[in-house]
Amino acid sequence: MQKLGDFKLPHFFNYPPYFTLQPVKDTREKQIQLWKELVVDFCRAQNIFIIELENDFPLFTNPVIERSLSHEAREVFLSALVSEGRAEWMDKGHRKCLILWHRIQDWADLILGFVKDNGLEDSVMTVEEIRSGTESRGTELHGVERSVLMRALKLLEHKGKLTIFKGASTDDEGIKFSI
Structure with missing residues (x-):
């Protein structure tokens, strides 16, 4: 199992298609759910509250499989957290996101x-x-x-x-x- 520091990454993190927004609705919903859980769990474990989309964020790139999330995918996953009340955009341009691992x-x-x-x-x-x-x-x-x-x-x-x-x-x- 791959780790990021002392954080254990889930198995899907090494599956290249999960770094590309999936076109099939059911697959995309599953993908979004997995990414939402990963972002919240990672931020909680690392005591991270703010993610800036323009800056490197360790979860959004996997050098082992040479994949990175597109800006669109990052925004989709974080927007899904926002719609659940688990995050908030800190600016109108959706460049900074406050992660609420607790409401x-x-x-x-x-x-x-x-x-x-x-x-x-x-x-x-x-x-x-x-x-x-x-x-x-x-x-x-x-x-x-x-x-x-x-x-x-x-x-x-x-x-x-x-x-x-x-x-x-x-x-x-x-x-x-x-x-």
């Missing part, structure tokens, strides 16, 4: 679990402490894309689970949990 509600649930597991129910933290503090090390919150974290925090604020306080800079934004 925003799931990120919010992870934050609540983190708060409860660490006994932070009535405490104050900065956004940066959640993203890169010692408490978050070893959790999926460590290194989370800031925009994803802020959306999950705002969802929790809307539900009355916390209050976000603006600081002098974005590094100083604080959160008061009230769970």
Whole structure:
């Protein structure tokens, strides 16, 4: 089985036709499903949140079989993730895509679990402490894309689970949990 770093690639990754958009509807649907799962699994394993279509992305090329996805195929696969709510285009030209290996509600649930597991129910933290503090090390919150974290925090604020306080800079934004 081929690997990309420590990530095990699925068997279809070595099958050249999967690097070309398939013309038959049923085959294309299967191809899109396999690529969607691969992109989400890889991004989650590698803690990747943003894919830029114009830049090299390790999954989109297989040097072993000398195949690369076309720009059109990349956009089709990522657009399929967008239509499921598993990704969002970050620009109108579809050049940058935010991968949501958890939906925003799931990120919010992870934050609540983190708060409860660490006994932070009535405490104050900065956004940066959640993203890169010692408490978050070893959790999926460590290194989370800031925009994803802020959306999950705002969802929790809307539900009355916390209050976000603006600081002098974005590094100083604080959160008061009230769970």
